Amino acid sequence: MTFSASRRGLLIGASSAFTGLLTGAYLPTPASAAPRWTAGCSAGGVRAAVSFLQAKFDEYGSGDALRVPRSYTGGFFETPAWTFVSSFTYDDALVILAWLAHGDAGRAVVLGDTLLYAQEHDPIGDGRTRASYQPDSFTVLDGTLDIGSPAAYTGNQAWAGMAFAHLYARTGERRFLDGALRLARWIFSTTFDGSRAPYGYTGGRTAGDQPITYKATEHNIDVGAFFTMLGGLTGDRVWKDRATTAFSFVAAMQDRASGHLWTGTDPDGVTVNRYPIPEDVQVWAFLATLDERYRRSVSWVVDNLCAYDAGVHGVSFSNADTSKVWLEGTGQTALALAVRRAKGDSLLSKRLLWNIEQAQDDTGGIPAASSDGLDTGFGDLYYRSLHTGATAWFLLAARGSNPLRL
DSSP states (O other): OTTOOOOOOTTTTOOHHHHHHHHTTTOOOOGGGGGGGGSSSOHHHHHHHHHHHHHHHGGGOOTTOOOOOOSEESGGGEETTEEOOOEEHHHHHHHHHHHHHTTOHHHHHHHHHHHHHHHHTOSSOSSOOOSEEOGGGGSSOSSOOOEEEOOEEHHHHHHHHHHHHHHHHHHOOHHHHHHHHHHHHHHHHHHEEOSSSSOEEOOEEOTTSOEEOOOBHHHHHHHHHHHHHHHHHHOOHHHHHHHHHHHHHHHHTBOTTTOOBOOEEOTTSSSEEOSSOBSHHHHHHHHHHOOGGGHHHHHHHHHHOEEEETTEEEEOSBTTBOSSOBHHHHHHHHHHHHHHOOTTHHHHHHHHHHHHHHTOOTTSOOBSBSSTTEEOSSSOEEOSOEEHHHHHHHHHHHHTOOTTOO
């Protein structure tokens, strides 16, 4: 996700790399491979990805035991002397949404209950969740939490809330709606900025519980999508009005000439941050709103963020570094193209899914990046480590399931 610490012409005039993807120049497809193209990826690849997420979830517990899956496995994050085992709330929300899309409501409910437990037992206790938790802490519960990163980013709250909203819509269990409403009230009371135009929602709270004063386009997309869901589920007009504010900020961030969205504002909450330009906000704006104006932002990704590395074509994280493929963002783009359904979109979506599958590990996991060292432009690097978030986006795209809409 942008800001997370440790995310024209209907493809006419697209870059040469994506033109190659459309024409098949880079992807010979012998007759023996034809069944793979039914949905852009093989049924075996989808099953393997589902199994990977299940294995990550069961690494520290089983059955109905509350637990979270570690986000990254192998590569940079796992050496003989050190293993990074944090579970990021954003990734956990995606895993829930992917399981719901593929019919595994049982595991989705257990993971949702785990996030509810984290919310209810937070040491501050004001309705927030944290950026990450340590998976092994959920094997023995004593009312305390082993928090990995204590920051409370607005976007993470909204993604957890969207997962709760989908769970409530699927199961009818009131506890998930209650958890979603607690998160929504926290977002509004803590981050709403109605004094510095363009109005919207700021970044949340730091690890030291200090306010984050920039306004991120990504966060406002997340909040707009989440509050829209709540408006539909509760019938309370206030959530739709608050969603409108978030989406008005997103609209203010669109560059009229190119159609792309800027990343947000500087900490003053007013000055537009023009570098780097990330992939996620371009496609999420369209997926969250289905607004015609953001069809252009999807095209901007196709025209400007194509990448080829390690035998895989896809998109990169931002215009700061297009030397490597960001597999999570490639899944997001594949889904946006499938939803947009402009001329050539369906074929390009399928070919992006095919490429993601080429990067899939024997365990079924999808790596975060095609090679180590993908520079986001925001001070973070992505590595060729298996990632629950990237795997979940692959599954959502393979199913054609839009997590930003109910």
